[in-house]
Amino acid sequence: xxxxxxxxxxxxxxxxxxxxxxxxxxxxxxxxxxxxxxxxxxxxxxxxxxxxxxxxxxxxxxxxxxxxxxxxxxxxxxxxxxxxxxxxxxxxxxxxxxxxxxxxxxxxxxxxxxxxxxxxxxxxxxxxxxxxxxxxxxxxxxxxxxxxxxxxxxxxxxxxxxxxxxxxxxxxxxxxxxxxxxxxxxxxxxxxxxxxxxxxxxxxxxxxxxx
Amino acid sequence: xxxxxxxxxxxxxxxxxxxxxxxxxxxxxxxxxxxxxxxxxxxxxxxxxxxxxxxxxxxxxxxxxxxxxxxxxxxxxxxxxxxxxxxxxxxxxxxxxxxxxxxxxxxxxxxxxxxxxxxxxxxxxxxxxxxxxxxxxxxxxxxxxxxxxxxxxxxxxxxxxxxxxxxxxxxxxxxxxxxxxxxxxxxxxxxxxxxxxxxxxxxxxxxxxxx
Numbered sequence: 001x002x003x004x005x006x007x008x009x010x011x012x013x014x015x016x017x018x019x020x021x022x023x024x025x026x027x028x029x030x031x032x033x034x035x036x037x038x039x040x041x042x043x044x045x046x047x048x049x050x051x052x053x054x055x056x057x058x059x060x061x062x063x064x065x066x067x068x069x070x071x072x073x074x075x076x077x078x079x080x081x082x083x084x085x086x087x088x089x090x091x092x093x094x095x096x097x098x099x100x101x102x103x104x105x106x107x108x109x110x111x112x113x114x115x116x117x118x119x120x121x122x123x124x125x126x127x128x129x130x131x132x133x134x135x136x137x138x139x140x141x142x143x144x145x146x147x148x149x150x151x152x153x154x155x156x157x158x159x160x161x162x163x164x165x166x167x168x169x170x171x172x173x174x175x176x177x178x179x180x181x182x183x184x185x186x187x188x189x190x191x192x193x194x195x196x197x198x199x200x201x202x203x204x205x206x207x208x209x210x211x
Numbered sequence: 212x213x214x215x216x217x218x219x220x221x222x223x224x225x226x227x228x229x230x231x232x233x234x235x236x237x238x239x240x241x242x243x244x245x246x247x248x249x250x251x252x253x254x255x256x257x258x259x260x261x262x263x264x265x266x267x268x269x270x271x272x273x274x275x276x277x278x279x280x281x282x283x284x285x286x287x288x289x290x291x292x293x294x295x296x297x298x299x300x301x302x303x304x305x306x307x308x309x310x311x312x313x314x315x316x317x318x319x320x321x322x323x324x325x326x327x328x329x330x331x332x333x334x335x336x337x338x339x340x341x342x343x344x345x346x347x348x349x350x351x352x353x354x355x356x357x358x359x360x361x362x363x364x365x366x367x368x369x370x371x372x373x374x375x376x377x378x379x380x381x382x383x384x385x386x387x388x389x390x391x392x393x394x395x396x397x398x399x400x401x402x403x404x405x406x407x408x409x410x411x412x413x414x415x416x417x418x419x420x421x422x
Binding site: 131133138141146161164167170171172173174175176179185191196200202207 | 258339340342343344349352353357358361372374375376378379381382383384385386387389390391393394395396398399402406407410411413414417418
């Protein structure tokens, strides 16, 4: 139904930051990056439901048909956007892979580090908001992103039900993000990150390492 | 600006379930209960943003001006709806008040009990969804509901920073609700509640009782 259908789709090359060359203004990797950045900004500002491909096209300065051409449906573009935003979180398996000593602290510290940076926060907020309000967005997060991320984490754990344990740890972190950064309930919203880390690290340590 | 302004507002009596008397069809407590039920159902189905007083009036079978008369603004009606939905959660201080032994387990068990009941789940989902997507809804949740609830919990705790400790416990429970009931990530979504309780209870116990 869409131009992007599995193995028959054209490869989607990435290029580093920089201004698009003139001959890329309406096609090629420069256009794709502009669409990606516009999508991230639109999804972050409006959430899944209120974001339209037309609005993204306008922000990116391209024709909407190009978005269909490169990314397929709105769902597919959203999945691409989440992956782009969650790249720092993909470091989690490396954090865990450094060994069991102190992984609870490394995990909560890196998680808060991503959220304390406003540039990283906006797209993550958009992901949480969208997944909570739109089943298609929840499906993308659940089936595409979380499953892959949590299974990579689980691979590093030596406990019973490793995926379940990883999800319990993730649930605590997600809940902290919701109350601290979204609802902004005090005193949690203004608490020193080290104070949170001190109390939460032993919890994650237990979930991820103790049988 | 609204008919409900503090001490000058008319009292809002509650009555038990039952059919409204004929003379209450367009005024009085029967109408208020119909509006409340319609509001809960509309907010649950559509979230804060997409719910209109006009839609609630239509569902309740009353004129929209009556909603303004009894409840004031949409924000005020939403606050009333949250309080109605969170009544079971107001039992939390009683759970805590029973003493420190086993409060971690009693807390997570009662929380999951509310969510496992689909009738209780829908309005709580609406609260979470709305608070995450609409600042006015987040403000109502933060300043009206959570502050009151968490301070009642904190009053029962004998630890440093009791409100902060209560919020950490709440964050874990909120995150479990998000991943289990909203995003529905497996295996957490299908896990036996007792399995969750077994692992989470010691965490809450530590936050709420250990200095």
